[in-house]
Amino acid sequence: xxxxxxxxxxxxxxxxxxxxxxxxxxxxxxxxxxxxxxxxxxxxxxxxxxxxxxxxxxxxxxxxxxxxxxxxxxxxxxxxxxxxxxxxxxxxxxxxxxxxxxxxxxxxxxxxxxxxxxxxxxxxxxxxxxxxxxxxxxxxxxxxxxxxxxxxxxxxxxxxxxxxxxxxxxxxxxxxxxxxxxxxxxxxxxxxxxxxxxxxxxxxxxxxxxxxxxxxxxxxxxxxxxxxxxxxxxxxxxxxxxxxxxxxxxxxxxxxxxxxxxxxxxxxxxxxxxxxxxxxxxxxxxxxxxxxxxxxxxxxxxxxxxxx
Amino acid sequence: xxxxxxxxxxxxxxxxxxxxxxxxxxxxxxxxxxxxxxxxxxxxxxxxxxxxxxxxxxxxxxxxxxxxxxxxxxxxxxxxxxxxxxxxxxxxxxxxxxxxxxxxxxxxxxxxxxxxxxxxxxxxxxxxxxxxxxxxxxxxxxxxxxxxxxxxxxxxxxxxxxxxxxxxxxxxxxxxxxxxxxxxxxxxxxxxxxxxxxxxxxxxxxxxxxxxxxxxxxxxxxxxxxxxxxxxxxxxxxxxxxxxxxxxxxxxxxxxxxxxxxxxxxxxxxxxxxxxxxxxxxxxxxxxxxxxxxxxxxxxxxxxxxxxx
Numbered sequence: 001x002x003x004x005x006x007x008x009x010x011x012x013x014x015x016x017x018x019x020x021x022x023x024x025x026x027x028x029x030x031x032x033x034x035x036x037x038x039x040x041x042x043x044x045x046x047x048x049x050x051x052x053x054x055x056x057x058x059x060x061x062x063x064x065x066x067x068x069x070x071x072x073x074x075x076x077x078x079x080x081x082x083x084x085x086x087x088x089x090x091x092x093x094x095x096x097x098x099x100x101x102x103x104x105x106x107x108x109x110x111x112x113x114x115x116x117x118x119x120x121x122x123x124x125x126x127x128x129x130x131x132x133x134x135x136x137x138x139x140x141x142x143x144x145x146x147x148x149x150x151x152x153x154x155x156x157x158x159x160x161x162x163x164x165x166x167x168x169x170x171x172x173x174x175x176x177x178x179x180x181x182x183x184x185x186x187x188x189x190x191x192x193x194x195x196x197x198x199x200x201x202x203x204x205x206x207x208x209x210x211x212x213x214x215x216x217x218x219x220x221x222x223x224x225x226x227x228x229x230x231x232x233x234x235x236x237x238x239x240x241x242x243x244x245x246x247x248x249x250x251x252x253x254x255x256x257x258x259x260x261x262x263x264x265x266x267x268x269x270x271x272x273x274x275x276x277x278x279x280x281x282x283x284x285x286x287x288x289x290x291x292x293x294x295x296x297x298x299x300x301x302x303x304x305x306x307x308x
Numbered sequence: 309x310x311x312x313x314x315x316x317x318x319x320x321x322x323x324x325x326x327x328x329x330x331x332x333x334x335x336x337x338x339x340x341x342x343x344x345x346x347x348x349x350x351x352x353x354x355x356x357x358x359x360x361x362x363x364x365x366x367x368x369x370x371x372x373x374x375x376x377x378x379x380x381x382x383x384x385x386x387x388x389x390x391x392x393x394x395x396x397x398x399x400x401x402x403x404x405x406x407x408x409x410x411x412x413x414x415x416x417x418x419x420x421x422x423x424x425x426x427x428x429x430x431x432x433x434x435x436x437x438x439x440x441x442x443x444x445x446x447x448x449x450x451x452x453x454x455x456x457x458x459x460x461x462x463x464x465x466x467x468x469x470x471x472x473x474x475x476x477x478x479x480x481x482x483x484x485x486x487x488x489x490x491x492x493x494x495x496x497x498x499x500x501x502x503x504x505x506x507x508x509x510x511x512x513x514x515x516x517x518x519x520x521x522x523x524x525x526x527x528x529x530x531x532x533x534x535x536x537x538x539x540x541x542x543x544x545x546x547x548x549x550x551x552x553x554x555x556x557x558x559x560x561x562x563x564x565x566x567x568x569x570x571x572x573x574x575x576x577x578x579x580x581x582x583x584x585x586x587x588x589x590x591x592x593x594x595x596x597x598x599x600x601x602x603x604x605x606x607x608x609x610x611x612x613x614x615x616x617x
Contacts, residue, residue, distance in 0.1 A: 021433050024513040028429025029441065032422040032487060039482045040448055040456065047459035103349060110342050118350045120604070125353060127596040129542035131560040132589045135567060136356035139586070145363065147377045178353065190608065231450070239452040242544045246564060249571035262454050262545075269458045270549065278458050286455030293450040 044286070051280035061276075068280035077258035078281060082288065085260055088169070089237040096177050096233055097226060100184035104222075105214055107185070108192040119189065123182035130179060134246040137175045138163070142250060163251035171251075175243050180236075184229045191225040192218060227300050231293055238289045241266070261285045364389060364587035368579040371586075386587075393584045393591065401588055403555060404562035408541055409595070410473065411558055415480030416537035423483050423532050424525065427490020428517060432503065442491075448484045454545050461549050475550035476558070480540045486532040493528035494521065530606035534599065541596060559592045 054064045072078045107119050125133060139145045141162040152159035162171030195218065203213050241262040248255045257271070258264040261281055269278030362380055363371060367388065370381030393401055429435075430442055460479055464470045469478075498521045506516035522529075544560045551557055554565065563585060570581040600607070 020513070022435040025429050025433025025435030025438065028433065028517075029426045029435075032426035033441070035422055035481050036445075036448070036484070039460065039479055040451065040484075043456045043459040043463060044451070046463055047455070050459060050462065103346075106342050106346060110339060110346065112343075114343065115346060118346045120601070121350050122353045123600075124357070124597065127538065127600045128593050129544065129560045131542075131544045131564055132593055133356070135563065135585070135589055136360055139363070140356060140359055145371070145377055145582075147359070150376060150378075178356070182353065186608070235450060235452055239454040241454060245544075246567065249568045265458060266545075266549070269461075275458065275462055279462070282455045282458045286452055289452045289455075290447075290450050294447075 044283075047279045047283045047286075050276050051283050053276050055274065055276055068277055069284060071277070072280055072284055077264055078261060078284075081258055081261040081264050082285075085238050085240050088172070088240065089234060092173055092176055092237055093230060093233045095173070096181055096184060097229060099177060100181045100229070101188055101219070101222075101226070103181070103185045104188035104192055105218065107189055108218070109210075119185075123186050125179050125181075126183040126186075128179070130242040131246050133179045134175055134243040137171070137178070138247050138250045141171055163247065163254055165254040168247070168251055168254040171247070172243055176237070180233070184233075187229060188222055188225050191222040195221050227297075231297065234293055234296070235289055238292070239285065360586060360590045364583070364590045366583065368583045371583055372579060385583075389583055389587045392580065393587050396584055400555065401559075401562065401584075401591075404557050404559040405592065407473075407556060408558040408560070408592070411476050411480070411543075411547075412537045412541040415477045415540040416533055418477070418481045419483040419486060419536040419540075420529065420533040422481060423486030423490050423536075424522075424529055426487045427492075427528075428494050428521060428525075430487070430491040431494035432498070432500070445484050445487055449488060453482075457546055457549050464550070470550055471552050471556065473556060476543075476547045476556075479546055480536070480543070483532070483536055483539075486536060489532055490525070490528055494525055497528070498524050527606055530603060534603060534607050537599070538596060559588070563588050563592065 051068050052063060052065055053061050054067055055061045103122060107115055128136075141148065143149045143159065143161070146159075148159040148162075160167055162168065162174070199217055200213055203217060208216070239262050240260045244255050244259050244263060245266075248259075257267040262285065265278045265281040265285070268274045268281060359378065362378060365384045365386050366381045367383060367385040370383060370385065375381050430438065430445075456479070461470060461475075464475050469475050502520055503516055506520045507513075511519065541558075542560065543558070544564065547556075547558050547561045548564070551561065554562065557565065566581055566585050566588070570585060573581070
């Protein structure tokens with residue numbers, strides 16, 4: 001509300017406006033605020049609290065301060081899991097971004113009914129639960145149900161087994177890319193559609209080729225969307241759980257219970273009832289994710305982007 | 309931070325065909341390879357669906373009979389498989405579908421209401437502590453939600469909420485990213501002058517929110533609702549941890565259970581189970597596919613909120 005400053009009533013009226021702004025603002029935010037405190041702040045605090053204790057059959061529960069964290073960061077199961085998700089992210093995220101950006105750029109150029117239809121079809125895997133997605137690919141990989149064996153046999157070769165220890169990495173890489181590339185593509189496509197087309201006209205008049213327009217105009221202008229995608233992908237991948245959990249019964253031996261940090265935390269808490277250590281792993285993983293993402297956003301921040 | 313509202317994008321798109329036509333002749337040559345690339349990509353993205361549609365038509369004999377896994381067997385067995393699916397284990401599959409729908413709708417609607425209110429509050433009111441709480445909100449988008457599951461489980465266990473529907477619904481109410489999306493959208497989509505006009509006309513704050521703002525926020529509301537419903541329908545880790553009674557399972561956890569049971573029998577032992585798992589997977593993805601196809605015009609613009617800067 002704009003209060004004219006040169007009238008005598010203004011101070012009083014402005015004060016009451018501020019009070020009202022405060023009260024109404026908080027009234028709108030409060031319901032979410034309560035949920036936020038109860039379901040985010042409280043569990044994080046509680047995880048930290050739980051993680052400071054150790055439970056043993058003989059000694060009962062005792063306070064160990066950072067004992068669980070010292071244990072976790074020297075526990076090969078946890079460290080191997082962290083190393084796996086980091087390696088996986090390093091390969092997966094650039095791959096996913098390249099695929100989704102390439103598709104979005106093609107769809108931005110080709111404007112036919114076929115292109116519109118394919119945009120929808122490529123997005124479709126996003127609507128599929130990750131559990132079902134992993135299950136579907138598990139079937140496609142398996143030699144009982146899958147077509148790989150048929151296809152490779154017709155060429156006289158042996159089919160690669162994506163559920164084996166040596167290839168499970170690629171098997172999972174393919175599933176996650178398939179599941180999310182369409183969603184990222186839609187975000188990038190919308191960002192591309194938001195670019196003012198007169199920029200392309202101007203560039204063309206200056207003699208720019210299609211490639212130069214893509215590299216010099218389109219990609220730089222969708223950079224904020226790429227950063228957003230990268231952050232989502234990083235957060236998602238570091239807490240990897242569903243896909244390996246679902247493939248576990250099919251991929252005998254290739255996916256142990258400590259395959260990813262989240263699977264390890266799950267096993268500790270719910271198979272071994274060791275909530276304290278499970279909470280410590282969860283908290284450590286959460287902290288790792290938070291710090292990684294924060295550093296990344298800080299490094300790539302620009303005026304007017306996500307963090308400012 | 310200025311986000312181009314969807315309306316602005318739409319008007320720009322309208323001016324596009326003119327330019328498109330002018331330059332189309334120069335670029336028709338490049339189009340055919342691009343269309344081939346698109347066709348190949350589409351095949352890749354649709355193969356798993358095709359496999360599911362084909363193989364859910366097969367009887368277990370057809371499934372294990374050694375025919376091609378990418379083409380139909382001699383007998384099309386959809387009806388019998390559907391009957392098997394919905395009668396197996398006392399018809400528990402229908403119950404799982406119902407549970408998924410309940411969790412997704414109650415949790416999704418609840419999360420959306422909270423996000424719309426809070427997003428509006430952050431966008432339009434300069435209250436004390438706003439900057440700090442918004443910074444905390446942005447930080448919380450980076451907290452991996454699975455890290456909260458174990459402590460939430462232990463907390464819920466102490467008040468006896470685990471293994472109830474609330475154990476799955478209540479945690480899905482938390483959607484910090486939804487609040488962020490609503491705030492960013494509301495800031496630009498509802499002009500302050502419009503609110504001032506409503507206030508001058510004597511409308512209270514909440515009334516002007518309901519009457520003036522809500523209709524303008526519709527694309528963002530549908531998007532946040534769709535994202536929350538999808539996240540809840542697709543959730544696996546949370547219900548897996550919270551629920552031990554299989555009559556409360558959502559369909560994701562239920563099919564996961566069947567799959568691990570069938571695997572433990574070995575491929576040959578669980579033959580009937582495999583054919584209902586395949587059809588069960590197909591049936592479980594249909595509702596969300598329909599939702600996405602029918603709500604297309606809303607989410608297409610909405611999904612980009614927050615990424616256009």
